[in-house]
Amino acid sequence: MTDNDLTLALAAATRTALDRRDGHDLIPSDDDLKLERPRNRDHGDWASNVAMRFAKRVGTNPRELAQEIAELLEAEPTVKKVDVAGPGFINITLDEAAAGELARTIVEANGVFGTTELLAGHNINLEFVSANPTGPIHLGGARWAAVGDSLARVLIAAGADVTREYYFNDHGAQIDRFAKSLLAAHLGEPAPEDGYGGAYIHEIAAAVAAEHADDLAAATDRAAQQECFRKHGVDRMFGEIKHKLEEFRVPFDVFFHEDSVHEDGSVTKAVARLGELGRTFEEDGALWLRSTEFGDDKDRVIIRSNGEPTYFAGDIGYYLNKRDRGFTECIYMLGADHHGYVGRMMAMAEAFGDVPGENMQILIGQMVNLVKDGEPVRMSKRAGNIVTLDDLVDAVGVDAARYALVRSSTNSTIDIDLDLLVSRSNDNPVYYVQYAHARTCAVARNAEAAGITTADFDPATLDHESENDLLGQLREFPRIVELAASERSPHRVARYLEDLAASYNRWYDRTRVIPQGDAQPEAVHSSRLMLNAAASQVLRSGLEMLGVHAPERM
Template sequence: MTPDALASALLAVVTPIAARRRPDEALQLTAADVTLERPRNRDHGDWATNLAMKLAKPLGTNPRELAQEIADGLTIAEGVASVEVAGPGFINIRLEAGAAGALAKTIVDAGDQYGRNESQAGNTINVEFVSANPTGPLHIAHTRWAALGDAIARLLAFSGATVAREYYINDAGAQMERFGASIVASIHGEEKPEGGYSGEYIDELGRKVLAERPDLLSLSRDEQVEVARDVAYPLQLAEIKASLAAFNVTFDEWFSERTLHAPGPDGGPSLIDQAVDRLRAQGHVFDEEGAVWVRTTDFGDDKDRVIRRSNGEYTYFAADAAYYLSKSDRGWADKIYLLGADHHGYVHRLKALAGAAGEDPQKNIEVLIGQMVSINGARLSKRAGNIIEMDDIIEWIGTDALRYSLERSPADSPLDLDPELLRKRTNDNPVFYVQYAHARTHNVGRNAADSGVDRSEFAPELLTHETEAALLGALQEFPRIVAFAAEVREPHRVARYLEELAGLYHRWYDNCRVTPLGDAPVEPVHRTRLWLNDATGQVLRNGLDLLGVSAPERM
């Protein structure tokens, strides 16, 4: 019996009780109102609910008395072995072995769809992350957001949302001019300009620019900078895309900042021009001392923001406004921004922008701030000179170990990784521990096939060992863990769940045989345990996939 099935059974018991106690007031309840939890002490049963304590006051009764009435009705439900009332009104439920064990077949039959849920159905969500300037290689800070952003998008989509992964290309403004000037300086053998970029990668780009434009040196210096910028930019962006692909991260949309500044059709107003007009129409724009302002303090910002200076130049806030409105125009009602540790000041600013655009700052926009990550012993990039490059870290630690370790901690906690630990093939390495459990399920399957054990028979009532009850209990939790992780945008909850599941599987493996000993015959319990083994492998595989981590069949 799945948690959803048990919740429906509880609802079927509670609904007539509520109607009888409050005939004049129809209490509208759904299965979503029934909270089920796994008791910490398994002696208390398989599931517990506080439903009676939640409903006692609306129904005008004592919580324990209501709990007993619910327990009496639930006892006769199919698949329920016993129901007990504890404390002030908790209801502890124990399932029949067959009802609990039936989950193994449910999981195997569902395959890679097990855990998929509709908790985010109807939501259209744009997740923007990484968004590094296309002026150099990605580094370790980008790596953390690449892992977390992709995992959050996977969780949301698996929970029913329509999701887009978006990369905002900062390809306009002063940093692009400095990028081009740095390349030209390298070509001429000069020092980099103030605030410019340095490193071997700039020299490499300079050689590529000259190869593509051998006439470069015949141009004026300003023309050289423009050509170098426009030739090198797509080359550097292609390298960024390659780095992300090696990290198992892909984007649905690469949005160029330049499009916000470009004139509209037939030379009409740009998207930034239009954004100012649209915010003005909402009543939140005012003019003062020749500048145009947005009254963001109306929505909790610490000060009003200039959107166009008195000299007619737009501020970066104008691009933020146009970009936000573009997301809404493209059908994304909800927007998630993943920003670095140095972007705390953007939270109120972006939320205020949502309010000024006529949307709900508490619903339509969410800004997640990630903390820094450090890696013991990591060396600065030889190519970039002053950063720890993503490609170097991937080559050193590996995509799976790096992604998993970045995703198993909350984004708002500083992270210090130990590469030597993550390279070990021991149980001290969390990703190895989980992947090894998955590989072990396949090894058990291969040994079972060699011993003549198949899934031709399924007798769930035979899964009575205490390690089987614990393993089945954890497997039941997976859909709930996925839905909750999606709701709170916390992939680490899936990672920690997988580690717990792996531990329960290893203990089961040590106590329950899938293949008979010696020449003993194959019995129904062996075939049934193979279902449980394969169900565990499926859940481990589904969970790892949500984290963008591979599930090897051999290790």
């Protein structure tokens, strides 16, 4: 019996019980029928509070209604027993064959197990990283790269249509400072007081000077030279950023240039729309958004008194551009220094008539600290005053870097121990999970060599305590994916994989897929091989959601 089959059986039993009490017009929803895993496995495989949701509406107490639903459920051939606990919880225990059948379901699903339709119909724009092209990606950007891409994978697994978008900041003062820094490096001058340092500035300046010598020679003054470095330096830096993200297994569907919202009329259109809605006012020669009416701490200038749009006006134009492109949800992943920006962004969305937290969602990521030999890693040789994505990958590799950056909630600052992440020990979480997958592959190879196949699979033989525990963990995977998607928390997948790996290792230690000595294979060995394949598939699927390889040998 699959989880869906059990839900359908529970729905039928509930409707029958309600009909007997003249509740013909009461139709249990998916939320009413949601099954939960009991914390104590002695309480069964599944639990439901459906009786507590409907008892009052049909004039009875929850325990009495629960008992009636339980008796109807016990008639199901794959249900071993149903108990009523507490104020009206229904605890369901499946027979061994029904529980063990999950192993075959997972294997035959061939990677589809765990995917859901929870977010079907949701068209999501997911914007993350969006680092200014003025230097290498720092650790905060690296965290958003890993988390953002993993979140995209989880949302897609939950049925959403997701567009990964990078907002290319090529408009404003930071780009001017970058160009000034390149020119200064080219001329052998010290970096400007408000400019950028580090070896990478000299590398880019030298490359631009070599590749665009004719353009520089044609530049008649310092301003023209600076423009040359701005144009070619930004392109080169951004090209390097894109390349590093690709190496980090982070693809983007759209690279959106900040300049374009000013050039294509998006800002003008957005400001006009807000005016039509009565959300703007003029004061001191400037145009303001009435953002305090929507929860902001103060009203915001969007067009300065000199007629120039503010940075916030660009954000307004960009958001409307996204909505006009058909995205129902726009998720922004911002750094820890953007906390103060949330209020005005949510107010702007509401000013357009949208729902903050739904049409616009903002995630704030906290800091990342690197530790080596028990001491903080302070700076990068190339970037000068920051630690970069490259530094992390060079130290531990892509798999360990991605896993370490994703496995903690983005609401918390994380310390990454470089020594731990390169160790081959169970204390290293990515090694622990990857090794569990490699072990499943080794078991499969050894079984094949011993002539054992899954042809004699009999789910009823999977009755060992460790098998019940492993099956229970596997059954949780679709729920974890839904939870990670709905909460925008891909770290839940990583933590689940660690629990699954632990459950698999306990099973591996206590049972045998291959008979000992001269004993002949039996149905239980075929069944255990199927369970091994199911665990392998879920471990692989979960690692793929995190953008981490599932090695077959280690």
